[in-house]
Amino acid sequence: MNDGVRAGRARSSVDQEDAVLPPPQLIDRERLEADARQLDVTWRDPGGLWGWLTTVDHKSIAKRYIITAFLMFIAGGIQAAMIRMQLALPENNLLGPDRYNQIFTTHGTTMMFLFAVPIMNAMGLYFVPLMVGARTIAFPRLNAFGYYAYLVGVVFLYVSLFLNTGPDAGWTAYVPLAGPQFSPGHRVDVWAQVVTFTEIAALAAAVNIIVTALKMRAPGMSLNRIPLFVWAQLVVSFMIVFAMPAVATASTLMLAADRAVSTHWFNPAEGGDSLLWQHVFWFFGHPEVYIIFLPGLGMVTPIVETFCRRRVFGYDALVLANITTGFFSFGLWVHHMFATPIPELGQSLFTAASMLIAIPTGIQIFCWIATMWSGRPRLTTPMLFVLGFLFTFVIGGLTGVMLASVTFDKQAHDTFFVVSHLHYVLLGGAVMPLFGAFYFWFPKVTGRLLSETLGKWNVWLFVIGVNVAFFPMHILGLNGMPRRIYTYLAETGWGPLNLLATAGAVVIVVSVVIFIVNVAVSWRGGALAGPNPWASSGLEWATTSPAPSYNFVHTPVVLGRHPLWDSVGPFPVITGLRTDRREVLVTTVFDARPDHRHKEPDASIWPFVLSLAMGVTWIGSIFTPWAVPTGFAMTLLVMLGWGWQSSRVTDVERVETEDRLVEAE
Amino acid sequence: MTAPATIDQQSLGDVAELPTVTFGHRTLMWWGTAGFMAIEGWTLAILLAGYFYVRQNFVGLPPKPLDHPSLGVPTINLLVLLLSMVPAFMAARAARRLDVPGVRIWLLITSLVSVPIPVLRWYELWALNVRWDTNAYGSAAWLLVGTHATLLLLDVFDTFGLTLFYWFKRMPVKAMSDVADNSFYWYFMVLSWIPLYLIVYLGPQFL
Numbered sequence: 001m002n003d004g005v006r007a008g009r010a011r012s013s014v015d016q017e018d019a020v021l022p023p024p025q026l027i028d029r030e031r032l033e034a035d036a037r038q039l040d041v042t043w044r045d046p047g048g049l050w051g052w053l054t055t056v057d058h059k060s061i062a063k064r065y066i067i068t069a070f071l072m073f074i075a076g077g078i079q080a081a082m083i084r085m086q087l088a089l090p091e092n093n094l095l096g097p098d099r100y101n102q103i104f105t106t107h108g109t110t111m112m113f114l115f116a117v118p119i120m121n122a123m124g125l126y127f128v129p130l131m132v133g134a135r136t137i138a139f140p141r142l143n144a145f146g147y148y149a150y151l152v153g154v155v156f157l158y159v160s161l162f163l164n165t166g167p168d169a170g171w172t173a174y175v176p177l178a179g180p181q182f183s184p185g186h187r188v189d190v191w192a193q194v195v196t197f198t199e200i201a202a203l204a205a206a207v208n209i210i211v212t213a214l215k216m217r218a219p220g221m222s223l224n225r226i227p228l229f230v231w232a233q234l235v236v237s238f239m240i241v242f243a244m245p246a247v248a249t250a251s252t253l254m255l256a257a258d259r260a261v262s263t264h265w266f267n268p269a270e271g272g273d274s275l276l277w278q279h280v281f282w283f284f285g286h287p288e289v290y291i292i293f294l295p296g297l298g299m300v301t302p303i304v305e306t307f308c309r310r311r312v313f314g315y316d317a318l319v320l321a322n323i324t325t326g327f328f329s330f331g332l333w334v335h336h337m338f339a340t341p342i343p344e345l346g347q348s349l350f351t352a353a354s355m356l357i358a359i360p361t362g363i364q365i366f367c368w369i370a371t372m373w374s375g376r377p378r379l380t381t382p383m384l385f386v387l388g389f390l391f392t393f394v395i396g397g398l399t400g401v402m403l404a405s406v407t408f409d410k411q412a413h414d415t416f417f418v419v420s421h422l423h424y425v426l427l428g429g430a431v432m433p434l435f436g437a438f439y440f441w442f443p444k445v446t447g448r449l450l451s452e453t454l455g456k457w458n459v460w461l462f463v464i465g466v467n468v469a470f471f472p473m474h475i476l477g478l479n480g481m482p483r484r485i486y487t488y489l490a491e492t493g494w495g496p497l498n499l500l501a502t503a504g505a506v507v508i509v510v511s512v513v514i515f516i517v518n519v520a521v522s523w524r525g526g527a528l529a530g531p532n533p534w535a536s537s538g539l540e541w542a543t544t545s546p547a548p549s550y551n552f553v554h555t556p557v558v559l560g561r562h563p564l565w566d567s568v569g570p571f572p573v574i575t576g577l578r579t580d581r582r583e584v585l586v587t588t589v590f591d592a593r594p595d596h597r598h599k600e601p602d603a604s605i606w607p608f609v610l611s612l613a614m615g616v617t618w619i620g621s622i623f624t625p626w627a628v629p630t631g632f633a634m635t636l637l638v639m640l641g642w643g644w645q646s647s648r649v650t651d652v653e654r655v656e657t658e659d660r661l662v663e664a665e
Numbered sequence: 666m667t668a669p670a671t672i673d674q675q676s677l678g679d680v681a682e683l684p685t686v687t688f689g690h691r692t693l694m695w696w697g698t699a700g701f702m703a704i705e706g707w708t709l710a711i712l713l714a715g716y717f718y719v720r721q722n723f724v725g726l727p728p729k730p731l732d733h734p735s736l737g738v739p740t741i742n743l744l745v746l747l748l749s750m751v752p753a754f755m756a757a758r759a760a761r762r763l764d765v766p767g768v769r770i771w772l773l774i775t776s777l778v779s780v781p782i783p784v785l786r787w788y789e790l791w792a793l794n795v796r797w798d799t800n801a802y803g804s805a806a807w808l809l810v811g812t813h814a815t816l817l818l819l820d821v822f823d824t825f826g827l828t829l830f831y832w833f834k835r836m837p838v839k840a841m842s843d844v845a846d847n848s849f850y851w852y853f854m855v856l857s858w859i860p861l862y863l864i865v866y867l868g869p870q871f872l
Binding site for chain 2: 024025026027032138139142203206207210211214215216219241242244245246248249253254257258261262263264265267268270271272273276279280283531542553554555557569570571572573574575576577578583585586594595596597598599632636639640643644647648649650651653654655656657658661662664665
């Protein structure tokens with residue numbers, strides 16, 4: 001381990017070009033408190049309904065994002081429970097085939113687009129600025145806009161479902177089934193537009209996280225000191241930039257156009273091709289899986305470090321594994337298409353690539369095991385969730401390697417084996433670390449600890465429930481039970497295992513209810529946490545719980561990979577950011593040397609208005625293509641208003657341009 | 666809210682002397698703009714992949730009996746686009762020099778040069794000599810040109826907005842950085858069009 005950097009060496013990397021550094025000065029308490037009061041006036045957004053709609057505080061927005069996405073987890077979970085009830089017995093008719101199609105499509109769409117990606121983004125939007133020691137996120141208004149765009153998608157999908165217009169062609173919306181010929185009406189249109197909203201939201205979040213992580217890190221936090229959660233968020237954000245345009249293209253520019261204005265992308269009679277859909281969809285869809293669970297892996301590291309009381313084993317390997325996973329994930333999409341006429345060379349290549357990606361993932365698993373092995377693990381709830389993750393995720397990963405083989409895949413394709421595999425990976429790889437993260441960071445968000453007793457029930461029931469619910473599906477799949485069927489005959493012999501899977505689902509429901517009770521009880525009544533209840537090492541623990549609107553009174557200075565473990569004595573900071581306006585420190589990409597100060601925007605209604613304008617545009621486009629030009633014009637007007645608000649003369653600035661520094665208004 | 670002065674803090678330096686407005690890749694907005702360029706460029710690339718994918722289903726491009734795309738309007742528009750980079754560059758240069766009159770003039774000239782671009786783009790769509798609903802080739806060509814047109818229109822409007830503000834409103838000095846970024850994005854719009862022009866309009870002459 002080479003990250004126990006001495007303060008002296010670290011100081012020199014803060015300001016390499018300044019030969020003379022003033023001696024460290026202790027900041028007296030009175031001044032700290034005066035600064036904090038002034039900052040609170042500057043950064044606090046107004047209250048009330050207007051304040052609620054105009055806030056650009058990254059924490060308020062991210063908190064809403066997390067809560068909304070968690071409500072979507074519950075909604076998707078209720079649908080999952082309905083699916084399990086329907087399949088519990090052969091020839092059951094609790095849900096008819098039409099309702100069943102809508103329910104399982106909405107379940108998949110909700111879980112992938114409205115829960116998993118948004119909640120992982122939201123965790124990044126909340127914690128990345130805190131972890132890199134920034135006052136806020138790079139583009140606070142873009143952040144608010146992204147949330148509202150997402151919210152429009154959420155409301156739209158669920159209003160449609162209750163109007164019996166829920167999408168019913170599967171979350172993958174394969175053509176020709178999803179095309180105009182076989183899916184008349186508006187159900188698939190709803191799917192296509194919900195996807196559009198979530199893509200916009202994810203892209204807004206990704207750009208925001210990339211710029212925050214690259215340009216707003218605390219002085220001294222060079223690239224090789226970025227916390228692993230932030231690394232994971234950074235890699236995932238780059239993946240979003242290159243994956244989401246594919247599904248936006250597929251759903252909005254291809255499928256919706258085929259359905260609304262009679263283009264022929266997927267119409268074989270006019271030279272179109274239904275396999276094109278699968279290519280473009282899975283070019284997004286495969287990286288999507290990694291977009292969902294890489295942030296989960298990023299959450300594992302700080303939990304393991306904190307509860308094993310040691311620095312993580314193999315930081316460099318973990319970072320490189322993250323990056324290589326990100327790259328490889330774009331080279332696997334064809335393994336979803338082994339049952340289509342793919343050239344043999346292509347099959348071999350994508351089989352090899354699909355097996356290859358197990359290597360960086362394996363490296364990460366071994367690094368955590370080594371950390372636990374050589375540390376002193378404390379089995380708190382977050383840590384137990386991590387152990388549950390290791391167990392469950394490894395099983396899901398191994399069935400993934402099995403599916404990478406073409407011969408096996410052709411047997412298991414579209415069976416419950418695949419359903420089992422993907423739920424092991426996503427519940428094990430993303431949801432278990434996420435629950436661990438909830439327990440770990442809940443005190444930072446609310447100031448209070450979640451109950452450990454309820455937590456233990458939560459974790460044990462969850463891990464057991466997931467395995468009971470999904471393990472039998474492996475066998476069901478091997479026995480030939482296809483996915484997406486609403487019922488089956490008793491003679492198939494699939495009844496008992498389906499009943500067992502449903503029993504597992506009941507256990508999961510109980511576990512999640514316990515979690516909800518825990519949150520409800522602890523939000524106001526939990527034990528007070530203080531700034532750093534776990535004696536953890538990250539910068540987010542260097543401020544109060546919950547963090548104030550301005551995050552930090554003074555920008556922290558980072559002397560190693562584990563800021564709170566590395567600095568002894570008074571906490572090192574850098575002063576000089578103005579307290580009377582919303583200023584953040586912008587630093588250089590590689591070394592995080594202070595570069596300039598940047599004024600961030602105040603509260604604004606325009607992000608909300610823009611998302612409404614876009615909502616009207618896209619939802620309207622389902623009914624008439626003329627909604628697009630009308631909405632476009634509306635969007636331009638809103639942008640004008642947004643720009644007008646941003647271009648007010650407020651302050652004298654110090655402008656550095658072409659090697660000179662001038663003061664101007 | 667109590668102050669988060671829960672721990673003693675020592676100052677290792679002071680950033681009060683640092684500038685508050687800078688240009689180019691030092692700024693957050695430049696990185697944000699670059700991010701959206703990556704997203705939009707990649708969207709165009711995926712559409713292009715779709716274009717080549719459906720091309721496999723046709724013998725020859727354009728499939729008979731369709732005519733080749735006309736080259737007149739698209740070539741004129743390409744030249745106008747390339748020309749428009751000059752005033753955009755001059756506007757950015759004036760912005761970096763904090764030269765308000767210069768920014769006003771060059772933004773106005775950029776706007777004036779940009780006026781015919783969306784109009785020409787409309788005729789350019791029809792110059793494809795195929796409708797979007799004729800066949801998959803038509804769909805791919807229309808969506809490619811149309812998507813670029815949408816982004817183009819957004820940025821033309823952005824330039825108009827900036828011009829309007831600079832002529833009728835007192836602008837803060839930090840908007841100079843926005844002027845430079847607007848030009849930066851404009852270069853992307855123009856340069857990303859070159860391969861699309863070559864493939865969609867010129868390509869079928871040789872394929």
